[in-house]
Amino acid sequence: MIDVKHLTKLYGTKTAIADVTFSVEKGEVLAFLGPNGAGKTTTMRILTGALPATSGTARVAGHDCFDQPMEVKRAIGYLPEVPPLYGEMTVNEYLTFVGRIKGVDPAQLPAALDRTLERLSLGDVRGRLIANLSRGYKQRVGLAQAIIHDPPVLVLDEPTSGLDPKQIIEIRELIKELAGSHTIILSTHILPEATAVARRVVIIHEGRIVAEDSQERLSARLRRSEKVSVMVKTPPTDVRERLQALPGVLSVHQDDPQTFLVEAELGHDLREDLGRFVVTSGWGLLELKPVSITLEDVFLRLTQEESDKGEGDRPIVEEVRS
Amino acid sequence: MSPVGAITRKEIRSYFVSPIAYVVAAVFLLLIGLLSYLAVLSVSNRSLQMLRLQGNMPELNVNEMVFRPVFENMAVVMLLVVPILTMRLLAEEKKLKTMELLLTSPVTIADIVLGKFFAAFTIFAGMLALTASGALALVPFAEFRWTPILTAYLGTLLLGGLFLSAGLFASSLTENQIISIMLSFGFLLIIWLFGWAGQLFSDTVLGAILTYLSPIDHFLNMIKGLIETKDLVYFLAGITFSLFLTYRVIESQRWRS
Numbered sequence: 001m002i003d004v005k006h007l008t009k010l011y012g013t014k015t016a017i018a019d020v021t022f023s024v025e026k027g028e029v030l031a032f033l034g035p036n037g038a039g040k041t042t043t044m045r046i047l048t049g050a051l052p053a054t055s056g057t058a059r060v061a062g063h064d065c066f067d068q069p070m071e072v073k074r075a076i077g078y079l080p081e082v083p084p085l086y087g088e089m090t091v092n093e094y095l096t097f098v099g100r101i102k103g104v105d106p107a108q109l110p111a112a113l114d115r116t117l118e119r120l121s122l123g124d125v126r127g128r129l130i131a132n133l134s135r136g137y138k139q140r141v142g143l144a145q146a147i148i149h150d151p152p153v154l155v156l157d158e159p160t161s162g163l164d165p166k167q168i169i170e171i172r173e174l175i176k177e178l179a180g181s182h183t184i185i186l187s188t189h190i191l192p193e194a195t196a197v198a199r200r201v202v203i204i205h206e207g208r209i210v211a212e213d214s215q216e217r218l219s220a221r222l223r224r225s226e227k228v229s230v231m232v233k234t235p236p237t238d239v240r241e242r243l244q245a246l247p248g249v250l251s252v253h254q255d256d257p258q259t260f261l262v263e264a265e266l267g268h269d270l271r272e273d274l275g276r277f278v279v280t281s282g283w284g285l286l287e288l289k290p291v292s293i294t295l296e297d298v299f300l301r302l303t304q305e306e307s308d309k310g311e312g313d314r315p316i317v318e319e320v321r322s
Numbered sequence: 323m324s325p326v327g328a329i330t331r332k333e334i335r336s337y338f339v340s341p342i343a344y345v346v347a348a349v350f351l352l353l354i355g356l357l358s359y360l361a362v363l364s365v366s367n368r369s370l371q372m373l374r375l376q377g378n379m380p381e382l383n384v385n386e387m388v389f390r391p392v393f394e395n396m397a398v399v400m401l402l403v404v405p406i407l408t409m410r411l412l413a414e415e416k417k418l419k420t421m422e423l424l425l426t427s428p429v430t431i432a433d434i435v436l437g438k439f440f441a442a443f444t445i446f447a448g449m450l451a452l453t454a455s456g457a458l459a460l461v462p463f464a465e466f467r468w469t470p471i472l473t474a475y476l477g478t479l480l481l482g483g484l485f486l487s488a489g490l491f492a493s494s495l496t497e498n499q500i501i502s503i504m505l506s507f508g509f510l511l512i513i514w515l516f517g518w519a520g521q522l523f524s525d526t527v528l529g530a531i532l533t534y535l536s537p538i539d540h541f542l543n544m545i546k547g548l549i550e551t552k553d554l555v556y557f558l559a560g561i562t563f564s565l566f567l568t569y570r571v572i573e574s575q576r577w578r579s
Contacts, residue, residue, distance in 0.1 A: 011578070048426040052577055073428040084423035086332075088339045100328035101427045145423070 001026045001153060001183040002047065007056035009042050016042040017207040029179045031198035032187040033299065039207040040187035041081060044155050048078045061152055074103060077151040081158045083142025087131030091122055091141055094130055095148055102149035116148045120174060136167035143174060154178060156186040160193060172197050191299060203302055210302045225250060227291035228270050231259045233284025246277060325429035329437025337445050342406065347449045350403050357395045358456040361388045384466035393474045393545045397481060401514065404482060405506030407445055408489030409499045411438045417497040431572050435565055439490055446482045470547030477544025480557035481537055485510055487564035494571040513537060
């Protein structure tokens with residue numbers, strides 16, 4: 001549905017994105033993850049036809065973004081980072097205007113309007129001025145604007161930025177609902193968001209794609225050992241040595257007086273043995289949990305590997321974590 | 323509905339909601355009303371004087387003595403009022419980031435430029451149509467010919483169109499409405515001054531070029547009741563050129579931003 005090959009965009013001499021290649025299948029949800037200024041918005045704007053690329057190709061729904069911009073624009077619903085709203089219009093008027101310029105058949109427009117309002121639960125505010133709506137409702141009107149012409153592809157730039165937690169959950173639910181019938185690309189710098197709505201994640205850093213895979217496989221790829229965190233009530237003084245003596249244990253790390261991080265070889269599940277050992281030793285088992293690599297770890301490690309390759313400087317974030 | 327129609331409709335609505343249309347029309351009509359009243363008053367004073375001095379009522383040409391100065395003054399009022407109609411057209415879209423919506427919709431940049439221009443032109447034409455009430459009010463009291471008045475209205479429409487297209491171009495250059503209106507004033511006053519400069523060098527080629535580039539002579543011809551191809555070409559070419567520049571500015575901003 002979306003096919004991007006070797007896309008590069010220069011602003012003067014500054015490189016915004018370099019050699020970006022990825023593709024999205026029909027019905028898939030892809031999260032574009034990266035820090036601010038990584039090139040997420042640039043990539044999205046090229047896809048929507050708002051911005052021409054310096055080199056490379058981008059195709060949406062079978063149409064080239066440069067040669068057939070009209071077809072591409074018809075196939076895409078785009079929610080920019082700042083929702084493009086006219087405050088002096090009511091929700092109804094605004095969506096009618098958007099429907100007209102998106103080329104919705106005038107005879108179908110009232111039905112499309114009702115369908116969109118219902119889908120985003122905007123029926124109650126349809127007669128209100130957009131300027132008077134809350135931030136969450138404005139974001140929903142922004143989403144409504146993107147889907148009114150029922151495009152096969154949705155491009156959502158930071159769809160939850162600036163919302164409160166309740167509104168964030170609502171918007172995520174809406175995106176999940178839309179996922180069934182639309183192919184979606186969304187960008188975010190919030191890591192849990194990528195996992196909450198998307199199965200596949202593209203990590204972009206300083207204009208380059210540093211990883212592209214499902215979240216599970218990204219974590220698996222970077223996992224070099226199995227880690228289990230164990231919390232005990234009364235640890236003896238030689239607890240580290242005794243845990244270290246267990247078969248398969250590589251290292252034991254003390255996080256705080258009662259919590260220990262036990263590391264074992266890859267593929268060796270320690271939980272059962274460790275649990276039994278702590279219980280039979282009578283230390284009072286309070287908690288036992290596997291430590292999985294989070295997307296944060298993946299992200300930081302990948303972006304750090306990139307900069308290590310470049311300059312060998314350790315980023316400040318890594319210092320803080322260790 | 324065509325994209326141009328949709329954009330024009332949205333802009334016209336916005337003029338009345340904002341409510342720029344009401345304020346601009348009110349000020350414009352008030353000024354034109356005062357100018358017309360003063361013109362009529364001065365003519366009637368003069369004719370009374372002549373009646374007293376010569377003892378008979380002279381033939382007064384109302385077209386020459388009332389309507390011509392009113393239209394000439396209207397052009398000056400338009401220099402100040404028309405840029406207000408165009409200052410926000412593109413500057414605000416950029417400021418509010420709604421330009422992004424237009425540029426990612428299946429409409430061309432030409433659709434956007436024309437839609438905005440037609441909206442401003444419609445408001446201006448509406449304002450201008452209301453000034454005809456002054457001429458209609460004179461019908462029971464004076465005799466005059468309608469033809470030069472109609473050509474003067476055509477000239478004023480074209481002059482307004484030229485001012486609006488220049489204002490739209492100014493609006494495409496910035497996100498700031500104050501800068502937009504100052505640029506419009508700058509453009510319009512400079513082409514206006516070309517006319518005076520042209521008079522200074524009246525027997526040189528430069529003078530002829532400057533005079534042709536200024537709207538003054540073309541406009542005065544139409545007020546006199548003359549419709550000449552060169553004047554029509556001047557206005558239509560000027561409007562097309564300004565709109566084309568606007569188009570190019572939006573297109574180049576698309577590459578850079």
